[in-house]
Amino acid sequence: MATSTSALLVIVAAVLVALPVSAGHRDVKHPAAAPYRNPWSSFQNLSGCQVGQERKGLSKLKEYLCQFGYLPKQTSPSSSSRFNNVFDAQLEEAIKTYQCNFNLEVTGELDECTIDKMMVPRCRNADIINGTSAMGHSAAAVVHGRNLFTLFQPSGPWPPSKRSFKYAINATSTSIDRATLSNVLASAFARWSVATTLSFTEIATASDADITIGFYSGDHGDGEPFNGPTLAHAFAPPDGRLHFDAAEVWVAGSDVTTASSPAAVDLESVAVHEIGHLLGLGHTSVEGAIMYPSIPFRTRNVVLSADDVNGIQSLYGANPNFKGAAP
Numbered sequence: 001m002a003t004s005t006s007a008l009l010v011i012v013a014a015v016l017v018a019l020p021v022s023a024g025h026r027d028v029k030h031p032a033a034a035p036y037r038n039p040w041s042s043f044q045n046l047s048g049c050q051v052g053q054e055r056k057g058l059s060k061l062k063e064y065l066c067q068f069g070y071l072p073k074q075t076s077p078s079s080s081s082r083f084n085n086v087f088d089a090q091l092e093e094a095i096k097t098y099q100c101n102f103n104l105e106v107t108g109e110l111d112e113c114t115i116d117k118m119m120v121p122r123c124r125n126a127d128i129i130n131g132t133s134a135m136g137h138s139a140a141a142v143v144h145g146r147n148l149f150t151l152f153q154p155s156g157p158w159p160p161s162k163r164s165f166k167y168a169i170n171a172t173s174t175s176i177d178r179a180t181l182s183n184v185l186a187s188a189f190a191r192w193s194v195a196t197t198l199s200f201t202e203i204a205t206a207s208d209a210d211i212t213i214g215f216y217s218g219d220h221g222d223g224e225p226f227n228g229p230t231l232a233h234a235f236a237p238p239d240g241r242l243h244f245d246a247a248e249v250w251v252a253g254s255d256v257t258t259a260s261s262p263a264a265v266d267l268e269s270v271a272v273h274e275i276g277h278l279l280g281l282g283h284t285s286v287e288g289a290i291m292y293p294s295i296p297f298r299t300r301n302v303v304l305s306a307d308d309v310n311g312i313q314s315l316y317g318a319n320p321n322f323k324g325a326a327p
């Protein structure tokens, strides 16, 4: 009896030791399965900061706004902290433009609504490119019924001779299985092909493809590092590269709205958006449109809006069989 009790204790002890190890392995595989902390949540400390004030963390906010085109890039690469912590007039103007693009009250102040919007996961592509495009708000006035889609300057669309595209999945550092990945991407491409006469075919060899798709982490060598919930980015025609942020908790082939992770991101939703960039569209300020720059966690949005359809058809013409955009 004593022996069997000892044996039982040994087994129980072994299980207790083993459990944290296996849980630790799961965390390594899915880093965001641990309690999620949005790296952009530090912007909340800046709420209410006024012009002329100096506040720690403003430099990070300026980096954020610079990354998305709202502040010019700094030209002194030697300095490690390129932006200072002063709330200057330039920052106020940048915040006003941001608020305009995201349909917020244009105050130039770091109010709660503005900061909440800045924390939403978003595309890594800039909203303003070369200072020329401002998500349909160039006249700083919104006219109801006006198209707000923008074109991905400066390259324009693919040439008229190019209507059939081959794409390859060339980097798969993701836990999503290959068949699911293929299905989800095929579905995302189909969202655009039904509205136009463009066609998309997956092929195996990246060197023969017009479009290449992969998952990358952090600074991955193209000058646009992933940092925070920057979900993906894509290059304008005729480049054809689409990069997903490998650090996100991607959900593919199942319902993202019931995903266990609070930081789950729907792969197809982001893929549809990025394909819009690959085809030549920029960001729009129509909330709910596919080409709107941000999407909250655990949200699915895969159906082209009227704004998206108007945008893509302005570049490539309409598919006569298309039944129209979602209301």
Ligand code: ZN
Pocket (backbone or CB within 6 Å): 123, 124, 125, 273, 274, 277, 283, 293
């Ligand atoms: Zn985008």
Ligand code: ZN
Pocket (backbone or CB within 6 Å): 216, 220, 222, 224, 233, 243
């Ligand atoms: Zn990239």
